[in-house]
Amino acid sequence: MPRVGLFIPCYIDQFYPDVGLATLEVLEQHGCEVDYPAAQTCCGQPMANTGCTDAAVPLAERMINVFAPYDYVVAPSGSCVAMVREHYTDLLPLTNKLQEFQAKTFELCEFLTDVLKVDSISGSFPYKVGVHQSCHGLRELRLARSSETVGDDFDKARQLLKSLDGISFAELTRTDECCGFGGTFAVHEEAVSCMMGRDRLADHRAAGTEVLTAGDMSCLMHLNGLNQRHAQPFPVMHIAQILAGRQPEGITPVNSTDGSVA
Amino acid sequence: MAGHAQLADKFVANEERAQWHDKSLWFVRHKRDNISHSIPEWETLRETASQVKLHTVAHLAQYLEEFETNAKKLGVTVHWASNAAEHNEIVLSILQEHNVKRVVKSKSMLTEECHLNPHLEAAGMEVVDTDLGERIVQLRKEPPSHIVLPAIHIKKEEVGEVFHEHLGTEAGASDPGYLTEAARQHLRENFLAADAGITGVNFGIASTGGIVVCTNEGNADLGTALPNLHIACMGIEKLIPSPDHLSLYTRLLARSATGQPITTYTSHFHGPKPGGEMHIVLVDNGRSDILGSDDFRRSLSCIRCGACMNTCPVYRRSGGHSYQSTVPGPIGSILGPSQNAKEHSSLPFACSLCGSCTDVCPVKIDLHHQLLTWRKEIYVRGLLPFSKTFPMKVMSKVFQRPGLYAFGGKVARKALRLMPRWMIYNPLNGWGRQRDLPEAPKESFRDLYKKRKK
Ligand code: SF4
Numbered sequence: 034m035p036r037v038g039l040f041i042p043c044y045i046d047q048f049y050p051d052v053g054l055a056t057l058e059v060l061e062q063h064g065c066e067v068d069y070p071a072a073q074t075c076c077g078q079p080m081a082n083t084g085c086t087d088a089a090v091p092l093a094e095r096m097i098n099v100f101a102p103y104d105y106v107v108a109p110s111g112s113c114v115a116m117v118r119e120h121y122t123d124l125l126p127l128t129n130k131l132q133e134f135q136a137k138t139f140e141l142c143e144f145l146t147d148v149l150k151v152d153s154i155s156g157s158f159p160y161k162v163g164v165h166q167s168c169h170g171l172r173e174l175r176l177a178r179s180s181e182t183v184g185d186d187f188d189k190a191r192q193l194l195k196s197l198d199g200i201s202f203a204e205l206t207r208t209d210e211c212c213g214f215g216g217t218f219a220v221h222e223e224a225v226s227c228m229m230g231r232d233r234l235a236d237h238r239a240a241g242t243e244v245l246t247a248g249d250m251s252c253l254m255h256l257n258g259l260n261q262r263h264a265q266p267f268p269v270m271h272i273a274q275i276l277a278g279r280q281p282e283g284i285t286p287v288n289s290t291d292g293s294v295a
Numbered sequence: 296m297a298g299h300a301q302l303a304d305k306f307v308a309n310e311e312r313a314q315w316h317d318k319s320l321w322f323v324r325h326k327r328d329n330i331s332h333s334i335p336e337w338e339t340l341r342e343t344a345s346q347v348k349l350h351t352v353a354h355l356a357q358y359l360e361e362f363e364t365n366a367k368k369l370g371v372t373v374h375w376a377s378n379a380a381e382h383n384e385i386v387l388s389i390l391q392e393h394n395v396k397r398v399v400k401s402k403s404m405l406t407e408e409c410h411l412n413p414h415l416e417a418a419g420m421e422v423v424d425t426d427l428g429e430r431i432v433q434l435r436k437e438p439p440s441h442i443v444l445p446a447i448h449i450k451k452e453e454v455g456e457v458f459h460e461h462l463g464t465e466a467g468a469s470d471p472g473y474l475t476e477a478a479r480q481h482l483r484e485n486f487l488a489a490d491a492g493i494t495g496v497n498f499g500i501a502s503t504g505g506i507v508v509c510t511n512e513g514n515a516d517l518g519t520a521l522p523n524l525h526i527a528c529m530g531i532e533k534l535i536p537s538p539d540h541l542s543l544y545t546r547l548l549a550r551s552a553t554g555q556p557i558t559t560y561t562s563h564f565h566g567p568k569p570g571g572e573m574h575i576v577l578v579d580n581g582r583s584d585i586l587g588s589d590d591f592r593r594s595l596s597c598i599r600c601g602a603c604m605n606t607c608p609v610y611r612r613s614g615g616h617s618y619q620s621t622v623p624g625p626i627g628s629i630l631g632p633s634q635n636a637k638e639h640s641s642l643p644f645a646c647s648l649c650g651s652c653t654d655v656c657p658v659k660i661d662l663h664h665q666l667l668t669w670r671k672e673i674y675v676r677g678l679l680p681f682s683k684t685f686p687m688k689v690m691s692k693v694f695q696r697p698g699l700y701a702f703g704g705k706v707a708r709k710a711l712r713l714m715p716r717w718m719i720y721n722p723l724n725g726w727g728r729q730r731d732l733p734e735a736p737k738e739s740f741r742d743l744y745k746k747r748k749k
Contacts, residue, residue: 041740041741043694043700045740046704046739046740046741047704047707047708047735047739047740048708048733048734048735048736049733049736049740050736050738050739050740050742050743052740053740053743053744054740054743054744054747057744069740069741069744071697071701071741071744071745072697073697074693074694074695074697074700075690075694075700077691077694079687079690080687080690080691081667082648082667082670083670083674083679083683083684083687084643084670084671084672084673084674084675084679085674085679085684085687085688085691086671086674088687088688088690088691089691091691091695092691092694092695095694095695120667123667123668123671168647168648168649168650168651169648169650171650172649172650172651172653172654173650179650179651179654180328181328181606181651181654181655182338182654183331183332183334183335183337183338184338207321210608210649210651211608211647211649211651213608213647214647215646215647215648215649216648217683218644218646218647218648219726220725220726221300221644221683221725222299222300222303222609222644222645222647223300223304223725223726223728223729224300224303224304224306224307224308224613225300225303225307225608225609225612225613225645226647227729227730228307228310228313228612229608229609229612229647230730232317254733255730257731257733258726258729258730258731258732258733259729259730261730261731262729262730262731
C-alpha cells in the first residue's frame with residue numbers, strides 16, 4: 034500500500050475544504066494509505082512568482098522536510114505540483130533530498146493514471162462537463178497535449194472522467210487558453226485578468242457547459258468569482274470532487290445524450 | 296511613467312475594441328495551428344532550429360568574422376555599430392556621401408529599435424516605410440504595435456481616414472481592396488523617386504556572406520532593385536552558419552508568423568547589384584550583454600516571427616502599445632528589461648505565466664521561464680514596489696509558522712463571513728471589483744481532517 038502524503042494547497046485548505054476531503058477519499062478508494070501532515074502550509078508559489086524568491090526559500094525547505102517520510106506526495110493542484118517539480122530547482126541547490134521530493138510529487142490525475150494505473154472510475158455524472166485546462170498542469174506538467182504543440186493527443190483528466198456514466202464534454206473553440214488567474218497577476222493586472230476569465234466563461238457557455246471543472250481550484254476560484262456575477266452562473270467543481278462521486282448543486286441531471294440543456 | 300497594467304486597463308476599458316483586437320490575433324494563431332499541424336515533423340524542426348541557433352550564438356564571434364570576410368568577398372561594405380547612435384550615424388553618413396534625399400525602407404525592427412527615421416529626417420531626408428502596415432503607422436505618427444503586423448491595432452475605417460488625409464482617397468472609404476491599391480500607387484511613386492533603399496535582415500549566412508530578407512509585399516525587392524544604394528541593417532544575432540540551415544527557419548518563420556507555408560518573397564542578396572553598392576551594418580546595441588547572461592542568452596535565438604504575441608492572451612487584450620517597447624509581447628518583455636530594466640520593470644509582470652508563448656515559439660525559447668527569472672531580477676535590483684514585496688514577506692513569515700497560519704486563516708474566514716458586503720467589496724480590493732470572493736467556510740480542511748481522524 035503506497036504511503037501518500039497529502040499536499041493540500043493553502044487556499045484549498047482555507048476556502049475549499051471539501052476539495053481536500055474529496056482528494057483524500059479518491060486516494061483511499063484506490064488503495065492508498067493517506068496522511069495529511071499538519072505542519073505544511075504553502076509551497077511558496079505566490080512569493081516565487083512575484084520575484085521574491087528569498088521569501089519562498091524557507092517555505093520550499095519546509096515542504097521538503099514535512100513530506101520526507103512519505104513514498105508519494107499528491108496534490109489536487111497542477112500549479113502547486115509544477116512549483117515543486119519544475120521550479121524548486123530555481124530556489125534551492127539541487128540535492129538528492131530535493132530530487133527525491135520532486136520525483137515523488139504528483140498532481141492527483143497523473144498520480145491516478147500514471148502511478149496507480151487507474152483506467153476507469155466507477156460512478157455516474159450525467160452532465161455536460163466543461164474541462165478547464167490549467168496552464169501549469171498543461172504546459173509544465175504535460176497533463177494533456179497543449180494546442181500549440183504537434184503530436185499525439187492525450188489528456189489525463191478526461192481519460193479518468195470519461196468512464197463515468199452519462200458524462201459528456203463541452204467542446205470549446207479555444208481549447209486551452211489561460212483563464213487569467215495567474216496568481217498575483219489577477220490583482221496586479223486586474224483588467225486583463227478579468228477579461229480573460231470572462232472570455233473563457235463565454236466560450237464555456239457557448240459550448241453548453243453545465244458543470245465547469247478543472248484540476249486547479251485557483252483557476253476555478255477566479256472563474257467562479259466572475260461566474261457569480263453573471264445572471265446564470267453554472268456550478269463549478271474541482272475534478273477531485275467529481276471523481277469522489279459528488280454531484281453538482283443547483284441543477285438537475287439531464288440526459289446529456291438528447292442534447293437538451295438544463 | 297505608467298506601467299503595463301495602467302495602459303492595459305485603458306485598452307480593456309474599450310471592451311469592444313479589445314475583443315476585436317483579441318479576435319484578429321487569435322485568427323492568426325489559429326491559422327498557425329492549422330498549418331503547423333499539417334507538418335508531422337514540426338517538433339523536430341523546432342528542436343533542430345533551436346539547437347542550431349544556440350550553437351550559433353555560442354560561437355557568435357567566430358561566425359561574425361566568417362560572415363564579414365565572405366560578405367566583403369561579395370563586394371559588400373561591412374560596418375560595425377556598438378549602439379543605436381553609432382548605427383544611425385553610420386547609415387546617415389553613407390547616405391550623405393551619396394547625396395541621398397529620399398530613402399525607401401522595408402520593414403526592420405532594428406531600425407525601429409535604433410529610432411533611425413527621426414535621425415535621418417532631422418538631417419533633412421525623407422524616409423518612407425514601404426511595408427503597408429509600417430506606412431500606415433508612419434502616417435499616423437505612431438510606433439508599430441506588433442513586429443509582423445505593425446498596424447494590427449488599426450481598423451480599416453481608420454486606415455481610410457489616414458489615407459484620405461495623406462493620400463487623397465475618398466472620405467469614408469474602408470474597402471481594403473481600394474485602400475491597398477491607393478497605397479500601392481503611392482508607394483510606387485516613392486520607389487521610383489528613391490535614391491537609396493534600406494532593408495532589415497532576417498538571416499545572415501556566415502558561410503556565404505549573403506543575407507535573406509522575407510516580406511509578403513515584395514517591397515524590399517522593389518526598394519533595392521530601383522535605387523543603386525542598398526543598406527542592410529542587421530542585429531548581430533541574425534546569423535545562421537550556412538545555407539543548409541536556412542530551410543529550417545524559412546519553414547518555421549512564415550508558418551509561425553502568419554500561418555502561410557512560406558513568405559511570398561524570400562529574397563537572397565549576395566552582393567550589390569551590377570553598378571550598385573551594398574552596405575551591411577552589424578549592430579550590437581546591448582546584444583552582447585544578453586549574450587553574456589546565462590539566464591537570458593536564449594532570447595537571442597528569436598527569429599522575430601511574432602507568434603508569441605499572437606498567442607499571448609495578455610498581449611491580445613492589451614495591445615502592443617501598452618508594452619512601450621519596440622518589441623512587445625512575451626519576447627519584448629524579456630528584451631525590454633535587458634535594455635533598460637528600470638524603464639521596463641512592469642513588463643515581466645504583464646504575464647499570467649500560462650506558457651503558451653513557450654510552446655508556440657518555433658525556436659523553443661523558454662519565454663515564460665525567462666519572464667519569471669526577470670521578475671526575480673527586478674526584485675533583486677530593488678525595482679519592485681514595496682506594495683508588491685511587502686505582502687509577500689508577511690505571508691512568508693506567517694507560512695513559516697503553521698499554528699499562526701491556521702489561526703490567521705480562521706480569523707480571516709470569520710471576518711469574511713461576518714463583514715457586510717460593502718466592507719469586503721471596496722475599491723481597495725483588487726480582487727473583488729469584478730469577482731466574488733469564495734465563500735469562507737467555518738472549518739478549514741485541516742479542521743475537518745482532525746475530526747475525521749478521531
Ligand atoms: S520569441 Fe519565438 S515566438 Fe516570439 S517572436 Fe521570437 S521566435 Fe517568434
